[in-house]
Amino acid sequence: MITHLILKNFVAFTDLAIDFSPGINIIIGENGTGKTQLLKAILALCGAEARTEDAGEQLARKLCRLYHPLSGQVGELRRAGTRGESILTAAFASGQGVTVRFSGAAKQAKVTSGAGGNVAAAIFIPTKEVLSLVRGLTAEQPDQATIARIFDDGYLDLARQLIQEGADDLDAKVQLDPRFASIVPRLATLIGGRYELHEGRFCFQVGEYVEKRGQSSSAEKAPQSFQDSELQFVPAKSRLVSSTMTAEGFRKIGVLQRLLGNGSLNPGTAGPLLWDEPESNLNPKLMRDLVLALLELARNGQQIILATHDYVLLKWFDLLIDKGKGDQVRFHVLSREAETGQVRRDSMDDYRAIEPNAIADTFNELTKEQVARRMGGLGK
């Protein structure tokens, strides 16, 4: 769990400091305010590279794979027109900390990481879906160089996490672990089935979780299960469908299903879940249930950091948040100062305090447009 982040003279940021909530953090900002860059910085600082013997070289390479600078050198990521080194600092709940520095001409970074507990790797879900990419990576002789040229590590890291086998008996998990019982069936209901990995490619199986009484195969694998009735995924009679044939918004939910299934996303032990624009390609009707699922993950100890410019998503969080259940949502607004061009940050715990609130502004625009069209100059 990341508690604090400082980015100085790094990509879009001159001087940025953020305190993260252990629950849900929502980074809000217009295009070009550095939301994705912020998420990628967290991904890099949570990664194993920072704690290797040759951390300076490893982390420099990681940053290049994430941001794809033209020169291929980390120094290019230093913010142009600023003085001093780029400095990235993260503090974690485990007491760990890491600081990365590099100059504009650097090919390597200087990394200092404090002693302390382990830092769990973050999971980054980029804006575009990744399930289809998996097939390219699991091919017999994947062309790694070409893949790395097209996709930054934000995509590749996730694809690798999706391929991980892990304990994929999702049914047993649903039985045994109330954390999964409250989330996994909900996701399946949301998209009317689930994604499964078959021979290196993700396919979609129509079906639903139903409550069954008595023994089942997953209960045998889990003798400690003491429930008489249990939820079980029942596939419909229809054939498996290639993931490419399913809606892209569904595939994003599929990513969440798979990460929960193979243990990459294990609330309570996993690093922060970083999700860039969860709303992209998502049917707005799915938004409410997605927010419910995210709140449920956070209630089970999963730190979540979202980047969005969809104020409808924010409104859903505002409406569905249940402080009685310990929900903590913090909003971090990134905006660019008109005069200096610098990105500034404001953080707040109340949706209503967000300024400017584009959702209200949008609805007010609608009201005014209707007056103009139907009433002309009356009252003016």
Added chain:
Amino acid sequence: MKLRERDLEIDFTDAVDAVVFDQMKAKKPNYHGIDQMHRVDFVVELEEALLFVEVKDPSNPKAQAEGLEKFYAELKNGTLGDTFAAKFIDTFLYRWAEDLLHKPVHYISLVTFEDSELLPNFSDEIARKLPPMGKAVPRWKRQLAQNCQVFNIELWNQSFPKWPVTRIAPAKNT
């Protein structure tokens, strides 16, 4: 011309005539007299149009919890929209019977919602409940309302600078 509904006062500065339409005190001028009919609060005559105005004040600091609960329950289950539509229709009939319906009608309501997000939805809900209920009726030659829209205080004042609304301290009983 200033009209007042409880703690809210609107000054229709360019009105030809402005009346409290739902006057149910027999001794007052413009006594309505048919309590079986729904009624909007004000009818305002302008040079070229009529305004039907309904005022609801859920944000009144004096509003009681019970009343607010009822208000939001009715908003949610649609009865508030039904009531707003019925008020327009019955007022329209009444004005027709008075032979005072010769200008295009705008049904504009002031509802003191704090969340302006609610306004466009509620406006559309009322409009859908007014004849012809969103249907295309080739036989119709005229429309009942030119505009049907709900405003909060802020958006009302921004939209209609000539009809400023203010919240006033309640008059003391002397």
